[in-house]
Amino acid sequence: MHKKMLSQEVVDGFHSAISEQQIYPYYQPQINHSTGRMVGAEALMRWGHPEFGLQLPSDFIPILEDYDLIYSADIYIFECVCRFLRKCLDDCIPVVPISVNMSRYDIFRHEYVDEIEKIRKQYDIPVKFLRIEITESSAIGGMELMIEVIGRLKACGYVVEMDDFGSGYSSLNVLKNLDVDMIKLDIGFLDGGVGGRGGIILSSVVQMAKWLGTPVIAEGVETAEQADYMKSLGCNYIQGFLYSKPIPEDEFRKMLLQTVHEPTVPPLTLINAMNAGRFWNPDSMETLIFSNFVGAAALFSYEEGKVELLRVNEKYTQEMAMNMSAQEVIGLNPREGLNEDNWKIFEATIKKAIASGDEESCETWRDLYSKCCGDDRICIRSNLRVIGFAGKQYLIYAMVQNITAEKKNFRDVYDSDQRFRHASEQINVYAWEYTFATKEMRPCFRCMRDLGLPAIVRNYPEPLIESRIIPEDFADMYRNWLRRLEEGEEHIEGVVPLTIGRIPFYFRYTTEFDENGKPLKAYGSATLIPEEEEAQKK
Ligand code: C2E
Ligand code: CA
Ligand code: CA
Numbered sequence: 001m002h003k004k005m006l007s008q009e010v011v012d013g014f015h016s017a018i019s020e021q022q023i024y025p026y027y028q029p030q031i032n033h034s035t036g037r038m039v040g041a042e043a044l045m046r047w048g049h050p051e052f053g054l055q056l057p058s059d060f061i062p063i064l065e066d067y068d069l070i071y072s073a074d075i076y077i078f079e080c081v082c083r084f085l086r087k088c089l090d091d092c093i094p095v096v097p098i099s100v101n102m103s104r105y106d107i108f109r110h111e112y113v114d115e116i117e118k119i120r121k122q123y124d125i126p127v128k129f130l131r132i133e134i135t136e137s138s139a140i141g142g143m144e145l146m147i148e149v150i151g152r153l154k155a156c157g158y159v160v161e162m163d164d165f166g167s168g169y170s171s172l173n174v175l176k177n178l179d180v181d182m183i184k185l186d187i188g189f190l191d192g193g194v195g196g197r198g199g200i201i202l203s204s205v206v207q208m209a210k211w212l213g214t215p216v217i218a219e220g221v222e223t224a225e226q227a228d229y230m231k232s233l234g235c236n237y238i239q240g241f242l243y244s245k246p247i248p249e250d251e252f253r254k255m256l257l258q259t260v261h262e263p264t265v266p267p268l269t270l271i272n273a274m275n276a277g278r279f280w281n282p283d284s285m286e287t288l289i290f291s292n293f294v295g296a297a298a299l300f301s302y303e304e305g306k307v308e309l310l311r312v313n314e315k316y317t318q319e320m321a322m323n324m325s326a327q328e329v330i331g332l333n334p335r336e337g338l339n340e341d342n343w344k345i346f347e348a349t350i351k352k353a354i355a356s357g358d359e360e361s362c363e364t365w366r367d368l369y370s371k372c373c374g375d376d377r378i379c380i381r382s383n384l385r386v387i388g389f390a391g392k393q394y395l396i397y398a399m400v401q402n403i404t405a406e407k408k409n410f411r412d413v414y415d416s417d418q419r420f421r422h423a424s425e426q427i428n429v430y431a432w433e434y435t436f437a438t439k440e441m442r443p444c445f446r447c448m449r450d451l452g453l454p455a456i457v458r459n460y461p462e463p464l465i466e467s468r469i470i471p472e473d474f475a476d477m478y479r480n481w482l483r484r485l486e487e488g489e490e491h492i493e494g495v496v497p498l499t500i501g502r503i504p505f506y507f508r509y510t511t512e513f514d515e516n517g518k519p520l521k522a523y524g525s526a527t528l529i530p531e532e533e534e535a536q537k538k
């Protein structure tokens with residue numbers, strides 16, 4: 001039996017509902033997903049209407065808010081929770097801290113803190129068993145008022161939780177100004193899946209919270225997959241249907257008896273000295289630049305040998321991770337893939353940047369593994385700069401550049417150049433090697449420089465024919481040479497005019513065979529035919 005109440009029915013019925021105890025809290029446990037132990041619970045208002053059935057907050061709280069009745073309701077729920085805790089304590093039932101919701105309109109009631117303190121003392125409940133949940137929307141009364149109320153609650157010893165967190169950067173921005181002890185992150189917006197944009201927001205919020213030293217409770221967790229994902233981000237506290245729906249008082253009392261409890265980690269003090277605050281501000285120039293104009297960049301924290309990625313822009317994932325999502329990148333330990341030597345280089349550069357206060361640069365090789373492409377190595381040039389610090393923790397801005405291609409080219413060029421150096425040193429001689437099996441041609445440095453060739457020319461000689469380095473009327477002859485060499489001819493020589501200028505070169509090919517006598521490679525060289533010789537021939 002459930003009927004949605006009309007506004008008038010809510011307003012008219014409210015006072016008798018309180019006096020007749022039709023309004024009461026349900027309790028929903030909060031569990032440490034790693035240990036399975038209960039760390040707390042939230043009190044959620046219900047209206048068991050004798051005629052219309054059990055009413056959920058969404059049915060009647062907006063109306064109470066509109067008619068200025070929410071304050072009385074909240075105070076009443078707080079009292080119910082104290083009464084419950086008192087009974088448990090008297091009956092020697094082990095209790096956990098209970099979180100009570102404070103409406104955003106309660107912020108205007110200056111008597112709120114005094115009122116709950118009066119009730120708490122009346123029931124003689126240690127303050128450690130009560131927590132107050134406020135939402136970001138309480139900022140309707142202005143940030144200063146919100147900061148003041150939080151300060152007063154904390155001065156009385158209440159743990160203050162920021163409810164419904166996770167709506168993006170603006171939230172991060174609010175957070176760093178507010179001295180809250182815990183963050184409640186509603187993962188409902190994930191719609192079941194942990195991939196994609198939502199996942200990225202989640203992971204950056206969790207990382208950010210970690211950096212601030214603020215514990216996170218994930219709310220609305222319905223599946224083990226979601227809980228495991230949150231755990232992988234370092235967020236173990238879970239509230240949601242996965243463990244339990246909100247349940248009536250007597251059921252919750254049984255649950256308190258049956259489950260093992262543990263305290264949440266003592267909340268750390270929020271780090272105020274965030275010089276880099278502007279980076280979390282969605283409207284700041286820094287953020288604009290970070291997301292749009294700079295190349296691949298990341299923010300990470302460094303503390304005594306530990307690094308943690310806090311934020312990466314899109315270009316970073318492209319540059320660093322090839323086919324990984326930003327979420328996978330954030331979840332990644334930035335040390336992962338760096339072997340001992342490369343980590344040493346990287347850490348030394350961090351320390352240099354800390355000491356100098358300037359930008360410092362290093363190049364490190366990283367091993368990557370991806371599901372589709374297997375193992376790979378990439379070379380990253382990082383420019384590091386410290387942009388904020390708090391205690392021993394440093395916030396570091398990194399601009400990164402994937403210079404793998406550059407490096408690999410250089411290495412290939414270097415190798416082939418060594419091989420052909422002798423030939424290349426002779427004036428006007430170009431040299432290269434051609435591998436039959438792969439149809440790859442590796443030119444010497446001079447070929448690359450003078451003809452603009454890459455380190456490896458694939459499907460040789462077609463790209464040179466296409467780009468008219470080898471003229472079309474010589475193409476078939478030239479292809480035929482390569483075929484003959486592949487079939488086992490040891491030497492081929494002849495004249496080939498090169499480029500559209502048709503500059504005549506004398507080509508020489510020598511074949512190299514493997515131990516079974518199978519042709520392996522052909523070494524080619526091209527020597528400029530001096531003009532007078534050319535004239536003589538004519
Ligand atoms: P909230 O503070 O964000 O409370 C969490 C809501 O999520 C609760 O809804 C809870 O039942 C629901 N929930 C918990 N786990 C799951 C889950 O796994 N999946 C889904 N889909 N939902 C889950 P509820 O009890 O209907 O409360 C709704 C809202 O009403 C609360 O949101 C809170 O803003 C407000 N509210 C509840 N009790 C009070 C109160 O005593 N005072 C005030 N001012 N507001 C209250
Ligand atoms: Ca809440
Ligand atoms: Ca919530």
